[in-house]
Amino acid sequence: MNQTIFNKLRPIFAVSTNIEEEALLKKIATHQDPYLFLTENNRLRAYVDLKNLKTEKIDYSNLHINQIFSNAISIDKLGTFKLNQTLSLPFIFQALGQPIVLVKNEQNDITGYVRREDMLAGMFREETKNINILRVLLASIPMGLFVIDHEYKIVNCNESGLKMIRSEADEVMGKDARIIFHKEQVNEVFATGKTILNQIRITDEMGVLVDYSPIETSNGNVEGAIIIVQDLPMVEEMAMEIEAVKNLNSDMNAILSTIYDELVVVDHTGNILRHSENYIRDFWKGELNELVGKNILDLEKKGDISPSITKLVLEKKEKVSRVQEGKHGKKVLAVGNPIFNEKGELQRVVIASRDITENTKLKTELKQTREITKRYKQELTRLKTMTAEPSHEIIYCSAKMQQIVNQVEKIAKFSSTVLVQGESGVGKEMIARAIHQKSNRSNKPFLTINCGSIPENLLESELFGYTKGSFTGADMKGKQGYFEQAHEGILFLDEIGDMPMSLQVKLLRVLQESEVVPIGSVTAIPVDVQIIAATNKDLKGMVEKGTFREDLYYRIHVIPIRVPPLNERSEDIPLLAYHTLQKLNQRYDKNYHFSPDALNLLENYSWPGNIRELQNLIERLFVTADEDVITAALVDQFMSNGIVKKAKPMVNGIMPLQKAKEEVEEQLILLAMKKFGTTTKAAEALNISQSAVSRKYQKILQNE
């Protein structure tokens, strides 16, 4: 019995797992026979049957040691028998249940191993002797067994086998096994003497998983074969499990690829364990063959793969994210996550990347658009301020304004103090600015301060400045006053009539001494500032009433300019109206114009608010007009709406009646002549004789 079982004792190659991986692989590569791996203290660790690797031709240079060990069979699963052990039935069952049986000598040294098929073949050979054992054996094992002789004929089989292929013994016995099972595999086993495992056979009668093993003579010739059959339902279950795992895997890949565009998993040394398809397309420069098993760090060094963050994650052992560039300028956000085992050792690195090319593009576009918008905004504000800034171009055609403009030209050559008088909105500030523009101070500051709208103490500090800590609430650093700031330029003191008496003294001093003493200081600062003061009040009258200092009045009344109200120069009205409308047209890209009647109406209005009022009214007309033409009806509507009041003869104070009559008469004649152009028509309108109009008109012209 023992002889039978052990007469095909195969040698075992034992290797220690602590030898260099490369050497180990080489050693394994030279033999196809199983290996026993030993632990450091020479104990058995695992058994590796290279046939289990399933790969027909193994390229050992590409094989990773982990792949070999993943096929290792735990040492607990191996049966162990002594060479001379008597094999009772239970022992035989035990032996057949093991993929391999280790055989030891009396000294307990492993002398070789026996495969399951070797054992069965031996027993068949000794059939007559072991007939009973064999029968029991064949009947009781859960797998199907078919024994084939050298002519491929089935010479023996068990009940389980018959059930599995759904046949009776007489249908099978003596039949060529190649008809029932895989012809090629049976031929191959006979030709090569190799075992072929896990062949699925599905026909109308059966669905089984088949292993083919050779029965070899002691000199190595194949003299038959053993076919081991397992029911497919069981196999199916396994297969389904595998299928389920596969599905799970592909689901996982699908889910991951929707969350991430690329995915690669490496072990702690950088060996690629798995990757998504996109990863190959976007980062792998080589062929689309398998990347698994290759080392990502080596590939990076060789330049076969775009640099990844694997190295960083392996070094830092923490999550790392970076924007990386793939093929064709593709930008990805790669996040590398280290995965640790229970001992806290780094086991895997999962690198998931997201394509952010589009995002980056959009971001860049957004940035550019923002910049453009910013520039447009700046430009718009610039344009707005330009349009909002009062134009310094003096618009006029009246002789009165011509006189003023001539005066401005002359004054601009000197730095004398100027007093501009006139009603509100007549253009006093405009005149002051014109002086500045034409003077040689034009590239120095022009500062304006409204003396009527600022509280007294604030006005003082604004005008003269203060030193640090000079009063509660003062700026810590102190402040330069307007006089200092306007040095070498012009200071426009608007509403000078509203300046408090106390400040009038101080102002007078500055004007006389040409130096300022800031609040809280004792040191005078020399200043060279030209003063242009303006008022709509009767300063002379105020002096008489004692509300304005006489000395200051004379100090500022050096060059007086009186800007006449608009109704004293009504010929300027159409021009100013047209000019204002043009500016609005330009600003809003429109082409509005006045009807002649509308201009007439505007011209005949008294304009108590002067040019400012005119500008406001025109802006209102512009906004309201439905058509390009601003009609008299529309102008009238605003006037009768009470927004502006219709002109009425105005009397500003008591005067001799005769003089008043003459003035009214003069105005009426001028208006009529301007409107109708001829004395005849003017006479008609004024309801007096043509000769009277002619005479009076000549007189007016002579007096002007």
Ligand SMILES: Nc1ncnc2c1ncn2[C@@H]1O[C@H](COP(=O)(O)OP(=O)(O)OP(=O)(O)O)[C@@H](O)[C@H]1O
């Ligand atoms: N001759 C003119 N040509 C063009 N625009 C003018 C003219 N005169 C005045 N303006 C405009 O009229 C508006 C009022 O002018 P300005 O502020 O100079 O008047 P002001 O007499 O100083 O008024 P206030 O006394 O109320 O300070 C300004 O927008 C100014 O540009």
